[in-house]
Amino acid sequence: MNRLTLMRIIPTIIPAIACLVILALGQATGRATAQPASVDKNQTLGSQLAPGHTLDGYLQNLRTDFRRLDADGNGRIDAADVAKHDAATAARARDLLSLSGEGSNVITLPEIEVHANTLFRSVDTDGNGTVSQQELDNHRRRNPAPAGGR
Numbered sequence: 001m002n003r004l005t006l007m008r009i010i011p012t013i014i015p016a017i018a019c020l021v022i023l024a025l026g027q028a029t030g031r032a033t034a035q036p037a038s039v040d041k042n043q044t045l046g047s048q049l050a051p052g053h054t055l056d057g058y059l060q061n062l063r064t065d066f067r068r069l070d071a072d073g074n075g076r077i078d079a080a081d082v083a084k085h086d087a088a089t090a091a092r093a094r095d096l097l098s099l100s101g102e103g104s105n106v107i108t109l110p111e112i113e114v115h116a117n118t119l120f121r122s123v124d125t126d127g128n129g130t131v132s133q134q135e136l137d138n139h140r141r142r143n144p145a146p147a148g149g150r
């Protein structure tokens with residue numbers, strides 16, 4: 001390859017490499033920002049999902065959980081409720097609060113049910129309305145607990 005050929009090739013190669021680098025960086029940062037929220041959601045809501053559950057049974061479980069955590073019974077979980085609980089229950093309440101999104105410090109049952117509906121559908125992969133042990137195992141393999149565990 002002589003110098004002249006090289007001079008012709010370089011201007012076409014450099015933009016191509018730059019494009020690849022930008023694409024790779026974009027994917028890396030996309031993963032880094034998207035993953036923690038969805039993993040948290042799966043952990044927080046997935047802990048109430050058991051084999052044999054229908055969507056109704058699962059939502060019933062979440063409602064019971066919600067009522068236990070809503071210490072003052074006003075239909076919202078917020079910092080006032082968290083302050084009334086022991087450490088373990090307060091941690092659970094904070095997990096649910098984190099579902100309401102960044103900057104929000106209150107969550108209602110309908111908000112939780114929206115997330116729960118989405119989670120249930122993503123676990124019930126054959127769409128028969130019941131979560132089997134196999135579907136739950138597959139889901140947990142796809143969404144492993146964060147390193148360090150909680």
Ligand SMILES: [Ca+2]
Nearest residue numbers: 072074076081
């Ligand atoms: Ca409350």
Ligand SMILES: [Ca+2]
Nearest residue numbers: 124126128130
């Ligand atoms: Ca199923």
